[in-house]
Amino acid sequence: MMGDPRDRLPSAVKNLSELRAFLDDPGMLAALSPDGWANRATKLAIEAGFERDRAVSLMRDYIAPSLDTTISAISYGVMRFAQAPDQWAKLRADRSLTKNAVEEMVRLNTPIKSLSRYVASEVEVGGVVLPEGSRVMMVFGAANRDSARFENPDAFDIERNTKGHMGFGHGVHACLGMHLARLEMTLLFDALADRIERFEQTGEPVPAANSSIYSLERLPLRVHV
Numbered sequence: 426m427m428g429d430p431r432d433r434l435p436s437a438v439k440n441l442s443e444l445r446a447f448l449d450d451p452g453m454l455a456a457l458s459p460d461g462w463a464n465r466a467t468k469l470a471i472e473a474g475f476e477r478d479r480a481v482s483l484m485r486d487y488i489a490p491s492l493d494t495t496i497s498a499i500s501y502g503v504m505r506f507a508q509a510p511d512q513w514a515k516l517r518a519d520r521s522l523t524k525n526a527v528e529e530m531v532r533l534n535t536p537i538k539s540l541s542r543y544v545a546s547e548v549e550v551g552g553v554v555l556p557e558g559s560r561v562m563m564v565f566g567a568a569n570r571d572s573a574r575f576e577n578p579d580a581f582d583i584e585r586n587t588k589g590h591m592g593f594g595h596g597v598h599a600c601l602g603m604h605l606a607r608l609e610m611t612l613l614f615d616a617l618a619d620r621i622e623r624f625e626q627t628g629e630p631v632p633a634a635n636s637s638i639y640s641l642e643r644l645p646l647r648v649h650v
């Protein structure tokens with residue numbers, strides 16, 4: 426659905442099988458750092474009555490959706506600031522803008538391009554009937570560039586009203602880690618703003634081949650401290 430299954434899929438499946446094997450390993454829980462959050466969260470889930478497999482699946486839900494998404498939002502964010510130095514100057518001058526800047530980075534770049542939902546019962550959306558039992562693809566990136574919702578949607582504007590963007594999804598399955606991601610990005614960009622006067626792009630960014638997450642293979646930059 427999201428790309429040519431012949432090239433990227435086999436290597437992705439290989440990575441996933443390694444993750445699966447790690448999680449299935451009976452010695453895995455014992456090998457976790459005793460004071461770490463992974464150990465604590467898994468043990469609490471088991472104490473709360475989850476089967477081991479379910480508790481470990483919860484752990485996978487913290488590993489799989491958390492890393493590349495945040496990396497994508499941060500690296501594209503740096504790219505946007507390199508391309509719009511006025512926005513970086515604004516952020517450096519007024520740190521109360523950092524939180525909204527993070528939302529704007531997630532809106533404009535939308536790390537997760539799209540996901541799908543199962544249609545449990547027939548419903549009409551925008552004049553289109555979605556039949557029961559079908560699957561509907563939600564293209565978050567398109568929603569986030571909807572000019573009916575966001576004025577001049579392709580522009581990177583850290584002061585715009587970002588309310589209602591779909592970068593973290595929507596509804597009961599909206600991103601579970603959004604608060605952590607926001608906190609990480611806010612702290613990081615504040616720390617960068619303390620030290621970096623400007624980012625200078627020194628070459629063309631190279632997008633990575635990834636069927637579900639926008640990511641960069643390379644971003645040639647010079648950093649002026």
Ligand code: HEM
Pocket residue numbers: 486487488490491492494495498531535536537540565591592593594595596597598599600601602603605606
């Ligand atoms: C900037 C970073 C991130 C972005 C853009 C992002 C985006 C998303 C999106 C679009 C969804 C699907 C929402 C939907 O179906 O409506 C999602 C789900 C999810 N995310 Fe994130 N995410 C980020 C970071 C994280 C982090 C750091 C974690 C965990 C620590 C995380 C854990 C999850 C989980 C567990 C789900 C599934 C929720 C469910 O199906 O009920 N995400 N995320």
